[in-house]
Amino acid sequence: MTNVTIKVLHGSDRGKIFENISTPLTVGREEGNDIQLNDERVSRCHLKIQRDNDRLVLTDLDSTNGTKVNGAECQLKILRHGDLIAVGRSLMLLGSEEQIAERLRSIGGGSGSQSRDIKSSDDSIAVELHRAPEGQLPVEAMQVDELPAIPDGLTPGQKAQLCEILDYLQHRLERLIETVETDEATEQVLLKQAAWQRLLDVQSRLASLNRSITDPQWP
Secondary structure, three states: OOOEEEEEEEOOOOOOEEEEEOOOEEEEOOOOOOEEOOOOOOOOOOEEEEEEOOEEEEEEOOOOOOEEEOOEEEOEEEEOOOOEEEEOOEEEEEOOHHHHHHHHHHOOOOOOOOOOEEOOOOOOOOEEOOOOOOOOOOHHHHHHOOOOOOOOOOOHHHHHHHHHHHHHHHHHHHHHHHOOEEEOOOOEEEOOHHHHHHHHHHHHHHHHHHHHHHOOOOO
């Protein structure tokens, strides 16, 4: 990745483009940030974006109202061109048009994005992206279909720990899939209450694991 380009799509600073900013960079309401936003819901120093080898990593700096990437709240997140970053009432797009087009091509599509509505943590935020010609890959494919990469440089012990986590998830999912009942007439998939509770338990455990990684002092 080269230097960072960020466009403000919604909020008081809508239309601003911060081009070719070197990393690390900070985003916040206070002067001195590389990207200063005129948004009372944004913390004085809200988030940081830094480079780790060839990856860009976003870290929320214990902001008051949190940070969302592609609609999901996060404390620590690997960023990719085309990602949407929501802070306060502001919504930002990462990457220049050329960088986003290149990412789309790299995952098997065209060079644009399909019209969609995107909302941040505040219901008043709604941004419409321009419609691309038929046959081009929609934004959803960039944000959902890519399988995250395994971290580089893991030690044998770290690889074993990661495999244990993946084995645990695979085993729990297999057990849940075995309990599913399908109704061909209605094309519905039914899950028993006990299985549903187990699925919620897995989600809770994953959330706790994620939190323990991003915040070693928790709980």
